[in-house]
Amino acid sequence: MNVMLFGPELYYLGAALVFFFxxxxxxxxxxxxYQIAMALGLGGLLVTGLxxxxxxxxxxxxxxxxxxxxxxxxxxxxxxxxxxxxCHNLPQIAERDQAEFYLFLTTTTIGMMLLVSSVExxxxxxxxxxxxxxxxxxxxxxxxxxxxxxxxIKYLLIGAVSSGVMLFGLSYLFGAxxxxxxxxxxxxxxxxxxxxxxxxxxxxxxxxxxxxLSVFPFHFWAPDVYQGAANQVTTFIATASKAAAVALLLxxxxxxxGYGYSFTKALVILSIISMTLGNLVAIIQRDFKRLLAYxxxxxAGYFLIGILTLKEAGYIAAIxxxxxxxxxxxxxxxxxxxxxxxxxxxxxQELAGLWRRSPLLSLSLIVGLFALAGVPPSIGFTGxxxxxxxxxxxxxxxxxxxxxxxxxxxxYYYLRVIYCSYFTDDPNLGPITISTPIRFLxxxxxxxxxxxxxxxxxxxxxxxxxxxxxx
Amino acid sequence: MLVFxxxxxxxxxxxxxxAIGLYGVLARRSLIAILISVELILNAASIxxxxxxxFLAPHPAVGQVITLFIMAVAAAExxxxxxxxxxxxxxxxxxxxxxxxxxxx
Numbered sequence: 390m391n392v393m394l395f396g397p398e399l400y401y402l403g404a405a406l407v408f409f410f411x412x413x414x415x416x417x418x419x420x421x422x423y424q425i426a427m428a429l430g431l432g433g434l435l436v437t438g439l440x441x442x443x444x445x446x447x448x449x450x451x452x453x454x455x456x457x458x459x460x461x462x463x464x465x466x467x468x469x470x471x472x473x474x475x476c477h478n479l480p481q482i483a484e485r486d487q488a489e490f491y492l493f494l495t496t497t498t499i500g501m502m503l504l505v506s507s508v509e510x511x512x513x514x515x516x517x518x519x520x521x522x523x524x525x526x527x528x529x530x531x532x533x534x535x536x537x538x539x540x541x542i543k544y545l546l547i548g549a550v551s552s553g554v555m556l557f558g559l560s561y562l563f564g565a566x567x568x569x570x571x572x573x574x575x576x577x578x579x580x581x582x583x584x585x586x587x588x589x590x591x592x593x594x595x596x597x598x599x600x601x602l603s604v605f606p607f608h609f610w611a612p613d614v615y616q617g618a619a620n621q622v623t624t625f626i627a628t629a630s631k632a633a634a635v636a637l638l639l640x641x642x643x644x645x646x647g648y649g650y651s652f653t654k655a656l657v658i659l660s661i662i663s664m665t666l667g668n669l670v671a672i673i674q675r676d677f678k679r680l681l682a683y684x685x686x687x688x689a690g691y692f693l694i695g696i697l698t699l700k701e702a703g704y705i706a707a708i709x710x711x712x713x714x715x716x717x718x719x720x721x722x723x724x725x726x727x728x729x730x731x732x733x734x735x736x737x738q739e740l741a742g743l744w745r746r747s748p749l750l751s752l753s754l755i756v757g758l759f760a761l762a763g764v765p766p767s768i769g770f771t772g773x774x775x776x777x778x779x780x781x782x783x784x785x786x787x788x789x790x791x792x793x794x795x796x797x798x799x800x801y802y803y804l805r806v807i808y809c810s811y812f813t814d815d816p817n818l819g820p821i822t823i824s825t826p827i828r829f830l831x832x833x834x835x836x837x838x839x840x841x842x843x844x845x846x847x848x849x850x851x852x853x854x855x856x857x858x859x860x
Numbered sequence: 861m862l863v864f865x866x867x868x869x870x871x872x873x874x875x876x877x878x879a880i881g882l883y884g885v886l887a888r889r890s891l892i893a894i895l896i897s898v899e900l901i902l903n904a905a906s907i908x909x910x911x912x913x914x915f916l917a918p919h920p921a922v923g924q925v926i927t928l929f930i931m932a933v934a935a936a937e938x939x940x941x942x943x944x945x946x947x948x949x950x951x952x953x954x955x956x957x958x959x960x961x962x963x964x965x
Contacts, residue, residue: 559905560912561908563923569926
């Protein structure tokens, strides 16, 4: 076995082992732990980057390493590293728990990396549960007055139900085709088009990923978990975990190609409900993280637009948008984390006078929010353009129309946040000091959001090459 | 007994278990009862896998292996869920889901 094929996973497994030994120390040393974590995160980014062009199959073909999986692994490593950069102070996590926080963050990253390479039903299930269970533990790790455990138990129960439903669906897929390999299931499903068992199994099987992506019937956890978890954990859930879910949905949804209209119709309905519900409920939110939770439900609907086309263009758009969403959502969460230095839940009013308190952060906020809303020339605009054109060319006119209307609605509540930070002021709120590394992080994020929005060709080319390995 | 030698018997059994589990999740208010209902859903899936394995699958071991994995993963899930339920009880002095309503909006 070529070690490079399994390089990123092995590296993060080693990192998890390091963090495990750090948890055993009698006296917690948060500063030293943080430096080790940063070094390991940066190393992970390098290793994943080096393994970007590997391709092959491992473990009796249950595990497939191709450009598609490696791009998402790189995105996950990037998300992991970015989340670490805003962990320089962890006021919400008790000092003796901080090493465990890094440990579970690493194991959930491993789980997602395994997930994006899995092409066999049991492997998918186990990898999904590895990533989910680590997050279930991370959410109630916040020290607080009960909202943390409440968010944790809600997250766990909804997650457990959705993975149970997924497993039930997988059992039907297995029964209908007699195989657990996606490559064997794919050619057999169209023969079953007359009986509903394959379609039912597939739709139920997607439930586990709808939960991760917070698509409509499994979205209830998102607002509570976003608000109740520590800001850093919320950032990870909102960025890296979405990218992993999109990757697996792309791999699984292609199974539905043989069912044609009846399969895509179900996805169209879910997409429309997610977009509309997320955007409408977001309008009345006062807590910034809750607002972003509803915005993530709406974005789950946009992702589905690209997935349900089941064509190359839609898949490219979905990959591009998943990568873009990771960066732009992180930009906004980074601002939250810097403004709420003591780790409290940020109300939108507390952003008042941000242009005076920290001009750089307010610029990042405006860039991040405009990207989420899809205002040119950001990556969010390019991503939405690719998604909508791909759906339009497949004839989903009404879906695109509803998506565009939703984009306009979403602009309203994003602008409300920007209005609050630019046109209101509160003299009681003092200036915010940001450290030099965070300053450079701000510059880099703004450059990426605007730069790849104007020149998306490189990413699109990469996504195109990746899609060829999946379709 | 003829009825035990049909695939359909087991599929209906699993479907009934699945429905009971889903109903329990939605209707019960105790966290422990909800957890038990989730286990019913997982067991329904296990029965399906075993039944398909027995009657249809070309390879006789696949379904059994999957069922073993489901058991192990469900045990890990129960451990995490119970530990969080203990934490909920310590903070809220109750394991009734209706008392966990701090988060709304």
